[in-house]
Amino acid sequence: MAENKTFTPLPDLPPPASTVGFVGWLRSNLFSSPANTIMTVLAAVFALWLIPPTLDWTLFSAVYSGGSEACAANPDAACWPFITKRLPQFFYGFYEETERWRVDVAAIMLAVGLVWLLIERLPYRQFVGLFMLLVYPLIAWALLYGSVFGIDFFPIVQTSLWGGFSLTLVIALTGIVISLPLGIVFALGRQSKMPIIRTICISFIEFWRGVPLITVLFMASVMLPLFLPEGVTFDQLLRALLGVALFSSAYMAEVVRGGLQAIPKGQTEGAQSLGLGYWLMMRKIILPQALKTVIPGIVNTFIGLFKDTTLVLIISLFDLLGVVQAAIADPNWSVKSVPYTGYVFVALVFWVCCFGMSQYSRYVERKLHTGHKR
Template sequence: MQKHDLSYVRAELAAAEPAPAGVTGLGAWVRKNLFATPFDSALTLLGLLVVAFVIPPFINWAFISAQWTGTDRTFCSTIAQGGIQPDGWSGACWAFVNAKFSQFMFGRYPAEEHWRLILTVIMLVVLLVPMMIPRIPRKGLNAILLFGVFPIVAYILMSGGWFGLPHVETPLWGGLLVTLVLSFVGITVSLPLGIVLALGRRSKMPVVKMICVIFIEAVRGIPLVTVLFMASVMFPLFLPAGMTFDKLLRALIGVALFASAYMAEVVRGGLQAIPKGQYEGADSLGLSYWQKTGLIVLPQALKLVIPGIVNTFIGLFKDTSLVYIIGMFDLLGVVRLNFSDASWASPQTPISGLVFAGFVFWLFCFGMSRYSIYMERRLDTGHKR
């Protein structure tokens, strides 16, 4: 038998070769994402033209020509308008934002009591950040502190009247404080209530299903402005003489109920996306309805509708500005209210205040959006390629 020379067989794996220069690096990314086709190239060039047309003037207005300090309108007005700026000047009036920053954040809350609000925010951050990081343990205890203990402590700190703290009436609350309070309560209440409504709408009990359907369709059929108006103006008319509720509390209930109706439909979409085999598998294991729902169906449904849930949260956060119509002043409301201050009346004051408010809203909404993308990717274990 002929013997074969096996000396050419490798004793170890060959070292990995680097990728071709044409498929890696910045140049390859640009070709793939910006100039892959003639249509993509045209869109890229059009986008660059729009950026070149919009960004440089905005940078000049917001940073280069902006007025950063000042004590009144003269710092943000031209000489012809009674100010110190040269004729033809056009820049942001960040001096107005700096002078009114405290009001934008806390409304008319007494300045000597701002420490209570700052302490509340610190507590919220300390409890919220560990809740959002999956690697940190003891989520159960964290949830109890955040959603059970923190609201009580926060109410005592902000409202006062306990432990020697001066009482601060809610009509004095305003600015970003009201926006965050409405958003936190609305988000915290709307998600569990929306889950209950979604389960009720899919219930086989006719009475429960009918009640949930009527509530969801009735609330979704009217705008939030109407809900707030009813809660603030019409609801007190049906109360017994001498009985009343705090306006902020009425707004909180209205916002939470309104958001829960939309949340119910988002969750119901996730429940309907669960394959029938999951229900049958749970039934074959002898699980009760609540065990099947809580352990198998609901976790999968919520994972599927994370984008819809966060989209509802973002919409709720922005819709808090509608409380302006019932005499409450959130961030946008306080900004608009200060436009009437004669000491800061100038052509650049309104746009500067609105840009600041828009930036704050964008900052929070963008943060929620990015976190939802992170959680969606982390939980998307069943669909990875």
């Protein structure tokens, strides 16, 4: 009879060093094929050609103190005193200096509200959301303009004096808050079985998507007053806000419609089999799944809207870019590096805001991930 033998399994060997760690990451992401290797080398050469002189101009050789004379003595480097001395104007625009505290209060309330909504462990987030959506706009308008519904709370500051980054935030946030619900309504209307509703929604979406935003702003600024009754005036900023919101809502409607079409038909049939009505089915089952699917598209539309706020300059509204351009035209700062410094500053501000929105959207995507991500 054969003798039984006991076999002791050998311990698992570690994976090859070339497939894990930093070396493995390089092999799998940067040097996985000849084409990727060539692209990596070309990108490294381009970075070595671009990054060192950019850092030298922006940081190492830049001027940080003094006035225009100091910048004129070193015209081949960034002139940061131009930014620091004009920073209040870049934020407040042409707002009266004695009334700038009102902008500060509105900005602080906005920041606190947004932080409260973004931090999930804080209590009463639903009530804060309703406050920011329904009450805060009235408070902000009362603070910035001075009057609401004909009641004067503070000295009136005309919207023509608004400007800078505060105006950029007003236009962008108004467009974002209005375009999302409007886009959802028009997306649902475009898929409606009622011909009249579907025709109206399709006409609205295709009209606004087929017209450049510059044309929309010109129409809102120049043509709209011609159609108003005699003696009726409409604030230029409000006209621009309305045009931007309607323009963005058309694009948002198509983004949401893409999410609705991605939902399997079985979801709708299952909801109907439970006896759910149309609006309850949309609110509880269809829209949550559709909006989760198109989070990247929604945020992409928001980012595009935020950057498109610079176009209001053509109707004499001085947002951040417009105020910087006006400051560059100051003969006291007629230095070679001043325009470049101003545009770099604007680019950095917009990049920080857009990158922040992008990163938060990725966080929301990871949080709502349910195993269907590819």
